[in-house]
Amino acid sequence: MEGKEIRDLVINALNLGYRHFDCAADYKNEPEVGEALAEAFSTGLVKREDLFITTKASVFSIKILWNLDHGHVVEACKDSLKKLRLDYLDLYLVHFPVATKHTGVGTTGxxxxxxxxxxxxxxxxxxxxxxxxxxxxxxxxxxxxGISNYDIFLTRDCLAYSEVKPAVNQIETHPYFQRESLVKFCQKHGICVTAHTLLGGAVANSEWFGSVSCLDDPVLKNLAEKYKKTAAQVVLRWGIERNTVVIPKTSKLERLKENFQVLTLSSPKRTWT
Incomplete structure (x- = not known):
């Protein structure tokens, strides 16, 4: 996406009611997101305290530490803050539990x-x-x-050596990859689980692994038809019902609207609110 498209998408999301934005150095769009946020603050669309911004550091979350920046955490965080035009982040995550050779703060290759x-x-x-x-x-x-993409053993180790307990573990989890043991372990120890790739990778799964996308799964499509929703909405609601934070990714306005309409999913026996 180009700069204006990213700016418009963020503004549209804010207008729809989105308040949690998940960023990362590796996404290479922090300056554009920062421009949109600055505009939203200056026009009074939202206040900074209304938002929850996560980013990930470039170690190799709003912001996430990227893999390259494991030995340069403070510099990497300040670089993201500058690009996002923020004074602080609500959440900062270690993107992956591995450090690669440093090639400069702000680089992601x-x-x-x-x-x-x-x-x-x-x-x-x-x-x-x-x-x-x-x-x-x-x-x-x-x-x-917090942490991201940590398995149950690395999460346990982090709990053992941490003075500040990780608030979040952001992991891939969806109906095809439920990771129930890891989810329950984190929740037992007060670590919030955020689900990324929560629709199962969609095209990536079918192209790379030859598997059926969650969105094309016959069972999920039947459920979607039954409840007059889309398969994506059913999966998002499934993630919410298991007490995980869901952060769907899209570049389309109609999908932004669709993803926001999961709190009205209901059945004759139960209404999810």
Whole structure:
């Protein structure tokens, strides 16, 4: 998407009632999102305190630490804040539990060795990265910190060495990849689970793995027809019902509207509100 398209999409989302925006250095659109947010604040469309902004650091969430930035957490966070035109983030996540060779704050391309293999930085531990994330809280740059794409064992380890417990674990989870043990473990220990790729990857799954997309699954399509909704809305509601935060991704205005209409999904026996 071009800059104006991203700006318009964010403004449209705000007008529809969206208040949680999930960003990442790797998405390469933070300046455009920041421009839209600045416009929304200046025109009085919303106030900063009305929004929940997550981003992810470029270690390799609003903002997420990218893989390249594990040893440069504070710099990476400040870089995202500058691009998003914000004074603080509501949530900052470690994007992936692996550190790759640093190529500069704000860059997202992985460093490859002579064989074309991603270069892993073995000198930086996840514990070191996490304590740097905790420093961001002390500095007032972020309100909460969390992890992303951590399995149950890495999540357990993070709980053991953390002084500030991770508030969130953002993971792929959907009807085809439910990860019930990980979801229940996080919830048991007070870690909110945010579901990404919550529609099952759609085209990616069918093209890469030859599987049927959630959106084309006969069972889900039948349920959607029964409740006069779309298959995507059924899956989103399923995610909400299991007490996970759902963050659907779309570039289309009609899908923005559709994704927002999941709280009216009902049946003769039960109304979900």
């Amino acid at each position: 992985g460093a490859l060795d002579e064989d074309g293999v991603l270069e892993i930085d073995t000198t930086i531990s996840l514990e070191t990265t996490w304590h740097a994330m905790e420093e961001l809280v002390s500095m007032g740059l972020v309100r909460s910190i």
